[in-house]
Amino acid sequence: MAKVHVTTSINGEPMEYLCEPSDTMLDALRGPLGLTGSKEGCASGDCGACSITLDDRLVCSCLMLAVEAEGHEIRTIEGMAHGDKLHPLQQKFLESAALQCGICTSGMLIASDALLRKNPNPSEEQVRFWLAGNLCRCTGYDKIVRAVMETAADMRETAQ
Amino acid sequence: MNVVTNNKWIGQRTIRPDGVDKVTGRAAFAADTTMPGMIWGKVLRSPHPHARIKSIDTSKAEALPGVKAVVTAKDIVDFPVDKSVMLGIQDMRWMCRNVMAREKALFPGHPIAAVAATSEAIAAHACELIEVDYEVLPWSIEIDDALKPDAPILHDFVKFEGKPSNIAGRLEVKKGDIVKGFEEAEVVIERSFATRPVHQGYIEPHACLISVAADNKTTIWSSSQGQFMVRAMTAHLTGINQSDIRAIPAEIGGGFGGKTIVYLEPLAAMLAKKSGRPVKMVMTREEVMRATGPTSGSKSTVKIGAKRDGTIVAAHGIFYLQAGAFPGSPIRGAVGCSFAPYDIPHVLSEGFDVVSNRSKVAAYRAPGAPIGAYAVECVLDELAEALKMDPLALRLKNAAKEGTKAAHGPVYPRIGYVETLEAARDSDHYKAPLGKFQGRGVASGYWFNAGGESSAQVNITEDGNVVVTTGHPDIGGSRAGIANICAELLGIDYRRVSVLIGDTATIGFSNLTGGSRVLFASSIVVTQSTEKVIHTLRERAAKIWDIDPEAVKWENGAAHPVSPNAGQFEPLTLAELAEKAPSMGGPIGAGVQLNTVGAEGGFGTHIADVEVDVELGIVRVIRYTAIQDVGRAVHPSYVEGQLQGGVSQGIGWALNEEYIYNKQGKVDNPGFLDYRMPVCSDLPMIDTIMVEVPNPKHPQGVKGVGEVPLIPVMSAISNAVHQALGKRFYSLPMSPPKVLEVIEG
Ligand code: FES
Ligand code: FES
Numbered sequence: 001m002a003k004v005h006v007t008t009s010i011n012g013e014p015m016e017y018l019c020e021p022s023d024t025m026l027d028a029l030r031g032p033l034g035l036t037g038s039k040e041g042c043a044s045g046d047c048g049a050c051s052i053t054l055d056d057r058l059v060c061s062c063l064m065l066a067v068e069a070e071g072h073e074i075r076t077i078e079g080m081a082h083g084d085k086l087h088p089l090q091q092k093f094l095e096s097a098a099l100q101c102g103i104c105t106s107g108m109l110i111a112s113d114a115l116l117r118k119n120p121n122p123s124e125e126q127v128r129f130w131l132a133g134n135l136c137r138c139t140g141y142d143k144i145v146r147a148v149m150e151t152a153a154d155m156r157e158t159a160q
Numbered sequence: 161m162n163v164v165t166n167n168k169w170i171g172q173r174t175i176r177p178d179g180v181d182k183v184t185g186r187a188a189f190a191a192d193t194t195m196p197g198m199i200w201g202k203v204l205r206s207p208h209p210h211a212r213i214k215s216i217d218t219s220k221a222e223a224l225p226g227v228k229a230v231v232t233a234k235d236i237v238d239f240p241v242d243k244s245v246m247l248g249i250q251d252m253r254w255m256c257r258n259v260m261a262r263e264k265a266l267f268p269g270h271p272i273a274a275v276a277a278t279s280e281a282i283a284a285h286a287c288e289l290i291e292v293d294y295e296v297l298p299w300s301i302e303i304d305d306a307l308k309p310d311a312p313i314l315h316d317f318v319k320f321e322g323k324p325s326n327i328a329g330r331l332e333v334k335k336g337d338i339v340k341g342f343e344e345a346e347v348v349i350e351r352s353f354a355t356r357p358v359h360q361g362y363i364e365p366h367a368c369l370i371s372v373a374a375d376n377k378t379t380i381w382s383s384s385q386g387q388f389m390v391r392a393m394t395a396h397l398t399g400i401n402q403s404d405i406r407a408i409p410a411e412i413g414g415g416f417g418g419k420t421i422v423y424l425e426p427l428a429a430m431l432a433k434k435s436g437r438p439v440k441m442v443m444t445r446e447e448v449m450r451a452t453g454p455t456s457g458s459k460s461t462v463k464i465g466a467k468r469d470g471t472i473v474a475a476h477g478i479f480y481l482q483a484g485a486f487p488g489s490p491i492r493g494a495v496g497c498s499f500a501p502y503d504i505p506h507v508l509s510e511g512f513d514v515v516s517n518r519s520k521v522a523a524y525r526a527p528g529a530p531i532g533a534y535a536v537e538c539v540l541d542e543l544a545e546a547l548k549m550d551p552l553a554l555r556l557k558n559a560a561k562e563g564t565k566a567a568h569g570p571v572y573p574r575i576g577y578v579e580t581l582e583a584a585r586d587s588d589h590y591k592a593p594l595g596k597f598q599g600r601g602v603a604s605g606y607w608f609n610a611g612g613e614s615s616a617q618v619n620i621t622e623d624g625n626v627v628v629t630t631g632h633p634d635i636g637g638s639r640a641g642i643a644n645i646c647a648e649l650l651g652i653d654y655r656r657v658s659v660l661i662g663d664t665a666t667i668g669f670s671n672l673t674g675g676s677r678v679l680f681a682s683s684i685v686v687t688q689s690t691e692k693v694i695h696t697l698r699e700r701a702a703k704i705w706d707i708d709p710e711a712v713k714w715e716n717g718a719a720h721p722v723s724p725n726a727g728q729f730e731p732l733t734l735a736e737l738a739e740k741a742p743s744m745g746g747p748i749g750a751g752v753q754l755n756t757v758g759a760e761g762g763f764g765t766h767i768a769d770v771e772v773d774v775e776l777g778i779v780r781v782i783r784y785t786a787i788q789d790v791g792r793a794v795h796p797s798y799v800e801g802q803l804q805g806g807v808s809q810g811i812g813w814a815l816n817e818e819y820i821y822n823k824q825g826k827v828d829n830p831g832f833l834d835y836r837m838p839v840c841s842d843l844p845m846i847d848t849i850m851v852e853v854p855n856p857k858h859p860q861g862v863k864g865v866g867e868v869p870l871i872p873v874m875s876a877i878s879n880a881v882h883q884a885l886g887k888r889f890y891s892l893p894m895s896p897p898k899v900l901e902v903i904e905g
Pocket of ligand 2: 099101102136137
């Protein structure tokens with residue numbers, strides 16, 4: 001089968017890759033693009049470990065075709081920090097031990113970031129429902145929810 | 161109650177050494193790596209629950225362009241069934257048949273053959289071209305079916321009471337005489353319970369990448385709870401020498417016991433050997449659900465007798481646990497742990513290991529103990545009700561303490577079980593009012609904990625920092641605890657300590673990450689290694705000052721003279737001594753390998769509040785507090801994390817999670833959509849109270865903490881549901897259709 005050529009932008013950089021028409025975006029990220037920060041936990045859209053944003057919209061990269069990135073903006077965990085400066089969510093996750101094994105962490109961070117962009121002042125319930133698509137088997141979510149809410153509070157303060 | 165210490169780092173919420181890698185996506189898990197020339201492996205799996213394999217024809221698959229190798233059971237070392245070959249708790253007779261079906265396929269998903277090809281798609285297509293001639297046999301999934309007199313026998317050579325049977329073993333622990341005990345009892349409660357198999361549910365599917373050179377030198381890159389286990393099992397099952405295998409531990413995306421055995425590695429190794437190419441294999445979620453784990457389903461009967469004043473005099477437990485296709489269900493945990501929190505004079509606890517046509521069970525967090533505790537702690541709740549006692553008061557009256565002899569053997573040293581009960585009783589949570597259709601339940605749990613083999617190496621870098629290497633995969637933040645301990649002992653900032661997990665070629669043998677043993681065991685060898693390093697540092701300073709090493713003490717990261725009589729010298733810091741190392745005897749470092757002992761059992765008590773939606777039958781956990789004697793919380797955040805994670809797994813087990821089978825004997829819910837693990841919106845915040853009664857047999861007082869948090873959850877929630885509804889459930893999960901049925905009926 002002939003491969004398809006895709007031109008896109010990933011984490012703010014222009015990017016090109018070749019993929020099979022049936023490849024998912026997750027396949028392309030983890031394969032030809034070498035961006036293995038997005039993880040595959042289910043390949044069926046149920047665990048959120050592969051979360052990325054497509055033009056600022058949170059998506060499961062396992063449910064999106066690699067060819068659909070053509071002309072769009074993709075963001076992955078690899079683009080979250082600026083140089084050696086971590087994103088406030090990354091910093092808070094570290095400080096508050098909001099990760100144990102770390103396999104869900106990339107997806108959790110991308111999803112949390114997408115939430116805070118839309119809603120800088122989420123209630124606990126809003127955080128819980130927003131993150132309901134991101135499974136974590138290790139933490140019981142407690143520290144993750146707290147980290148997201150504390151980051152939101154810090155970011156609101158700095159924004160003022 | 162909490163120990164007050166002057167520690168600088170032990171007990172602090174420091175940032176874990178591997179943290180930045182994990183929040184930036186840099187950390188490499190098993191599926192994240194490639195090797196030049198790599199090809200892909202895929203497994204052909206049995207569609208039948210039980211079938212004799214008459215023949216396998218792989219010729220069409222081999223002829224497919226792109227296919228580089230095919231392996232079947234012929235390529236895996238055979239361990240004849242007449243003699244057991246134990247490796248840890250696994251018997252190689254079963255392991256060689258579990259990784260690849262030999263005479264018979266014993267469950268749907270049982271590997272039949274594996275293919276390596278230039279792409280995953282070609283490998284998958286080649287699997288479809290393999291022709292297998294099966295003689296389909298009758299099968300049984302449930303315990304009751306497997307125990308019927310005419311049940312299909314899975315293994316002719318498994319005998320019970322002299323006859324071929326699906327009961328593969330019986331285990332009992334005993335103390336006193338239960339006949340006499342029950343005669344003394346004034347109130348006796350006896351109930352039967354059932355639980356369904358539940359999966360460990362780690363988010364990272366099994367994966368490995370292996371290359372085998374023509375001279376057998378083998379490199380394995382995989383996620384597991386033990387690189388040494390991977391090396392040994394792969395060696396046993398492929399015939400490659402252990403010394404030729406280098407097993408490198410990738411970061412591990414959850415395990416909970418489910419990654420303590422191998423599934424893919426021996427197949428990938430043989431595919432790599434035959435093809436001469438590195439082979440990568442990654443399971444799909446469906447393969448994980450069908451062919452790995454889960455833990456046992458069970459049925460049990462528990463009888464407890466007490467005096468009217470609440471003194472428990474006798475207890476009898478009978479636990480049947482599903483082993484899956486091969487012997488080895490965790491009956492030891494069920495029998496040994498279930499009555500262990502209590503001081504009961506007459507106890508008999510019996511476990512039966514039952515094989516049936518489902519995937520072989522794997523360890524899951526305190527294997528067996530949650531199943532036993534579910535039955536025992538529910539009966540205790542009924543007993544408290546019958547005696548009109550508060551359930552915590554009943555437990556306090558009978559609580560095991562220092563000097564209590566447990567039925568499974570040990571006499572307890574100073575333990576903190578009573579403290580967990582008192583903390584529960586005195587908590588705000590226990591006193592808070594409840595609303596309509598709300599209920600509160602309590603339950604306790606015990607786990608053995610473990611020590612065992614551990615190795616560490618502590619090296620001082622030329623710039624005066626520290627690299628610690630241990631041999632246990634870090635599954636939940638153990639590196640953070642080790643950094644705290646090493647920094648504390650050396651008196652330096654914890655950020656100057658890097659903690660690495662060595663591969664099998666670079667660090668001494670270390671047993672699995674499991675059984676709540678890692679921080680206990682590794683901190684002993686890290687402590688001893690660090691002490692050796694400190695000894696060297698003192699000797700070096702003594703030589704420089706030309707005084708006796710005994711006259712040098714190590715404090716705040718530097719050598720000091722012990723007193724003015726030893727001489728007046730400026731302290732020599734770690735960095736200064738490291739710099740002088742080349743001219744002062746060379747590199748500074750030390751390693752220790754040890755079979756660690758002194759792991760003492762762990763106890764916890766939980767309080768659960770639930771609210772039942774009586775229209776929909778949905779049980780929601782609205783408040784939860786987990787209280788545990790954690791020995792010493794070396795890194796409190798990760799201890800809390802263990803408690804919270806265990807509780808959420810237990811909530812899943814109690815309310816929703818179960819393997820559902822269809823009429824063909826196949827798992828019908830092999831994905832995260834239908835196998836419903838708790839998501840964020842299903843749970844409340846999970847409060848924790850850490851009771852710290854230091855383990856007297858450990859340099860820092862450490863006790864294992866990872867297993868206990870799962871044990872009391874199912875019974876605490878069951879007891880809460882009972883209070884909310886006035887009706888009791890005797891089987892799990894308490895899923896909405898079942899709850900509705902009880903409400904309506
Ligand atoms: S891998 Fe995409 S949602 Fe699970
Ligand atoms: S930290 Fe392990 S799955 Fe979330």
